[in-house]
Amino acid sequence: MSKRHSIVPPISQAGPKPPVQLSSSLTIADSAVLTGSHPIAIHGETVIHPRARIESLCGRVTIGRRCIVHERATLGAVGVSGRVTENAVTLGDYVTIEVGAAIQAGETVIGDGTTVGVQAKVGAGAVVGKHCTLTPHTEIAAGEVIPDYTVIYSNGMRRTDRRGVTELRNKAQARQIEVLRRMIPSNPAKFA
Amino acid sequence: MAPLTPYTYIQCPCSDVSPLSRSNDPNSPSTAGADDEERTFDPRAPRSNFSLYPLEYLLYCEDCHQIRCPRCVAEEIVTYYCPNCLFEVPSSNIKSEGNRCTRSCFQCPICIGPLSVASIDSQPDPNLLAAPDQAQSGTNILICSYCNWSSTEIGITFSKSNGIHAQLAKIRNGGAPRLTAKEHKEKRKEEAAQSRLAGASSPESEQNLDVETQFANLKSFYQGQLAESSSGGNGLSSLGDLGFASPNSLSRIMSIYTGGSLHDKRSRSRVGTMREALDSDEGLQLADLDESAAISKLQSEGYEATISTDQLTEQPPRLEDAHLHGRTRFTSELRPIPYLLRTKRSKRCPVCRHIISKPEAKVATTRFRIRLVAGSYIPTITIRPLNVPGGASPTSPPDALVPLQPAQFLLTFRNPIFETVKVTLATPSKTPGRFPSKVTVLCPQFEIDANTDVWDEALNKDDTDKDRRRRRGDENNNGGNGNGNGNGNGNGNQPEAGKIWERGRNWVSIVVEVVPASLRLDLLASTANLAGGEGIDAGPLREDEDILEIPMFVRVEWEVEGGGDEVGSAPGKDKEATEKRELAYWSVIGLGRVGQS
Ligand SMILES: [Zn+2]
Ligand SMILES: [Zn+2]
Ligand SMILES: [Zn+2]
Numbered sequence: 001m002s003k004r005h006s007i008v009p010p011i012s013q014a015g016p017k018p019p020v021q022l023s024s025s026l027t028i029a030d031s032a033v034l035t036g037s038h039p040i041a042i043h044g045e046t047v048i049h050p051r052a053r054i055e056s057l058c059g060r061v062t063i064g065r066r067c068i069v070h071e072r073a074t075l076g077a078v079g080v081s082g083r084v085t086e087n088a089v090t091l092g093d094y095v096t097i098e099v100g101a102a103i104q105a106g107e108t109v110i111g112d113g114t115t116v117g118v119q120a121k122v123g124a125g126a127v128v129g130k131h132c133t134l135t136p137h138t139e140i141a142a143g144e145v146i147p148d149y150t151v152i153y154s155n156g157m158r159r160t161d162r163r164g165v166t167e168l169r170n171k172a173q174a175r176q177i178e179v180l181r182r183m184i185p186s187n188p189a190k191f192a
Numbered sequence: 193m194a195p196l197t198p199y200t201y202i203q204c205p206c207s208d209v210s211p212l213s214r215s216n217d218p219n220s221p222s223t224a225g226a227d228d229e230e231r232t233f234d235p236r237a238p239r240s241n242f243s244l245y246p247l248e249y250l251l252y253c254e255d256c257h258q259i260r261c262p263r264c265v266a267e268e269i270v271t272y273y274c275p276n277c278l279f280e281v282p283s284s285n286i287k288s289e290g291n292r293c294t295r296s297c298f299q300c301p302i303c304i305g306p307l308s309v310a311s312i313d314s315q316p317d318p319n320l321l322a323a324p325d326q327a328q329s330g331t332n333i334l335i336c337s338y339c340n341w342s343s344t345e346i347g348i349t350f351s352k353s354n355g356i357h358a359q360l361a362k363i364r365n366g367g368a369p370r371l372t373a374k375e376h377k378e379k380r381k382e383e384a385a386q387s388r389l390a391g392a393s394s395p396e397s398e399q400n401l402d403v404e405t406q407f408a409n410l411k412s413f414y415q416g417q418l419a420e421s422s423s424g425g426n427g428l429s430s431l432g433d434l435g436f437a438s439p440n441s442l443s444r445i446m447s448i449y450t451g452g453s454l455h456d457k458r459s460r461s462r463v464g465t466m467r468e469a470l471d472s473d474e475g476l477q478l479a480d481l482d483e484s485a486a487i488s489k490l491q492s493e494g495y496e497a498t499i500s501t502d503q504l505t506e507q508p509p510r511l512e513d514a515h516l517h518g519r520t521r522f523t524s525e526l527r528p529i530p531y532l533l534r535t536k537r538s539k540r541c542p543v544c545r546h547i548i549s550k551p552e553a554k555v556a557t558t559r560f561r562i563r564l565v566a567g568s569y570i571p572t573i574t575i576r577p578l579n580v581p582g583g584a585s586p587t588s589p590p591d592a593l594v595p596l597q598p599a600q601f602l603l604t605f606r607n608p609i610f611e612t613v614k615v616t617l618a619t620p621s622k623t624p625g626r627f628p629s630k631v632t633v634l635c636p637q638f639e640i641d642a643n644t645d646v647w648d649e650a651l652n653k654d655d656t657d658k659d660r661r662r663r664r665g666d667e668n669n670n671g672g673n674g675n676g677n678g679n680g681n682g683n684g685n686q687p688e689a690g691k692i693w694e695r696g697r698n699w700v701s702i703v704v705e706v707v708p709a710s711l712r713l714d715l716l717a718s719t720a721n722l723a724g725g726e727g728i729d730a731g732p733l734r735e736d737e738d739i740l741e742i743p744m745f746v747r748v749e750w751e752v753e754g755g756g757d758e759v760g761s762a763p764g765k766d767k768e769a770t771e772k773r774e775l776a777y778w779s780v781i782g783l784g785r786v787g788q789s
């Protein structure tokens with residue numbers, strides 16, 4: 001009887017079970033939530049943390065390779081309009097969605113290598129370029145287009161990332177995924 | 193408008209320039225007003241902004257028995273330290289090296305986030321990561337992990353990962369070496385020696401000087417000019433030279449207007465006119481007015497390459513650089529900001545010079561060796577609206593007071609000291625300002641029991657109810673304005689004049705009744721305080737004029753045994769006798785906003 005009771009609330013696995021297309025090298029936690037009626041595709045070596053939430057109620061959700069979706073992040077949240085589009089959310093490769101961040105549905109695109117910070121919000125239809133950094137609590141309005149290598153910081157200030165460390169960051173991401181794979185028990189069968 | 197939390201501010205006696213002090217007639221706890229008008233403290237006066245403090249901001253001098261505020265204490269610096277590395281900097285270093293951290297602590301020039309040192313060497317093998325020799329070689333940069341700025345953007349890399357401050361001082365933006373002030377001086381000496389040997393003027397006479405050198409050149413040039421012009425007169429002393437009627441002065445003034453002296457060196461030396469600096473040896477630096485480079489940079493890089501005023505003001509002064517002549521407009525000119533040092537300060541009483549606050553010198557501790565806060569000497573006052581059970585309950589208690597409708601508030605005084613204190617309150621019957629509200633303190637005089645052991649009350653809990661009831665009436669005799677409401681202690685829940693509302697171990701609650709003024713400007717004529725036939729100010733409602741603030745004069749009296757070690761005991765004199773202590777100050781009770789009808 002060593003079972004400890006968790007204080008976190010139970011996971012609401014409400015809603016329809018979506019058709020999924022999961023890579024065999026995926027790491028997805030048992031308590032992640034996949035819900036919706038449209039297909040959800042997750043590509044190779046991506047890590048989905050516990051309690052991450054992916055909704056395909058408003059369209060297809062595609063997650064690229066070597067992405068990390070952290071705890072309580074929401075992909076494809078139903079926006080104000082609630083309109084259904086072909087692609088709700090598309091993430092490129094090497095994308096990091098930090099803890100508690102929310103990406104609204106509606107042809108929203110996050111480019112390769114972009115980091116969406118803790119509790120950041122990306123509005124419906126926004127197109128965030130490649131290798132951008134959205135610092136914590138950043139909010140991107142619906143429909144905004146963010147050029148590649150943009151850093152959004154300090155209540156919406158913008159600048160260009162000139163570090164040129166794309167390669168290093170991708171390597172670091174790969175290394176982090178190595179570690180996470182060992183730490184997060186994966187259960188893709190649950191969602192298939 | 194945001195609802196207002198009731199507050200209490202206390203006035204420090206250091207601002208007591210007017211005859212506000214009532215210590216010479218303590219026996220008039222009058223709430224009556226008209227004759228007292230000019231002595232009433234006005235919390236709205238512009239001056240009051242600088243003398244009113246929340247209790248937590250105030251200190252207390254045990255020797256003067258007086259409140260001290262941040263404005264009147266004398267501060268002394270105990271320690272300088274870097275807020276980033278917590279390194280304690282000796283004050284001798286401050287003089288020689290300035291007030292910024294000289295280790296490797298920098299702030300991002302873009303977002304003021306902390307910068308960290310990172311190596312950008314492409315490691316051939318990750319197994320070599322832990323090799324200890326790595327710190328000595330390779331390329332290091334400063335990076336901001338928040339906005340992703342890195343020192344490569346201004347063209348600066350470091351060969352070592354430690355001692356960044358010293359390395360940075362030797363690199364200009366873009367990587368060119370930069371001379372420190374000391375090296376500049378040596379270089380100048382060398383050049384001077386060379387030019388003397390060559391017997392010719394320095395070939396670099398139009399060079400760009402750094403700010404420090406320019407100032408030194410200017411200073412020496414004008415000192416020379418001063419000496420020359422005062423001694424160059426016709427044997428007259430410099431004092432005589434200044435006489436307006438002297439021919440010397442006249443010709444000098446004339447030559448200033450005609451400008452002749454600049455061309456005629458002989459006349460200059462004869463007249464003794466000062467000329468201005470002419471070349472960089474004399475400190476003249478021509479401003480670079482050619483902005484084409486800046487314009488083309490703006491065109492190619494746009495708004496993003498420019499810096500904000502905030503970023504500019506955060507930049508440390510750059511004395512070792514040439515005058516930037518407006519080049520500080522671009523992000524490429526930004527420098528990492530060495531952390532400004534912080535201080536820990538001790539505070540002294542301005543009158544008796546005793547220390548009343550002294551922090552622990554060690555940087556990492558937040559403790560204080562001495563900290564005499566006013567909160568442990570004078571009663572705290574808390575305010576809450578009084579809900580009268582059975583009666584008409586206040587409709588909207590804290591958010592807005594209804595004009596012309598009486599409202600009652602409960603003021604709770606808590607005694608922090610180990611003696612029984614006697615409190616006397618005085619308020620004007622009408623608050624000062626354009627919209628006078630009526631104020632009545634139902635019990636302006638009362639005693640608060642000592643701050644005894646908490647357990648005493650807990651252990652005697654059975655008695656307290658009885659005790660409290662018994663005590664509720666006994667302030668009758670003390671009540672200065674007890675208006676003969678001789679009902680005694682009838683029903684326990686009606687506020688009564690001359691009686692305290694409730695009493696506890698070391699606290700007493702009393703009731704204050706206010707009739708908020710109407711804020712209608714058309715009624716001003718009928719309600720305004722027409723002091724001395726002044727005209728009525730019928731201007732629109734000013735900021736925060738709708739807040740009901742009561743100026744309240746608080747006088748606290750208590751007795752101490754001369755020899756005891758209790759608070760407030762003075763060293764000296766007759767140790768056996770009990771000593772009477774008294775503390776009196778103005779405070780302001782903010783009750784809330786008056787609603788606008
Ligand atoms: Zn003061
Ligand atoms: Zn430091
Ligand atoms: Zn930064």
Ligand SMILES: [Zn+2]
Pocket residue numbers: 253254255256257541542543544545546
């Ligand atoms: Zn003192």
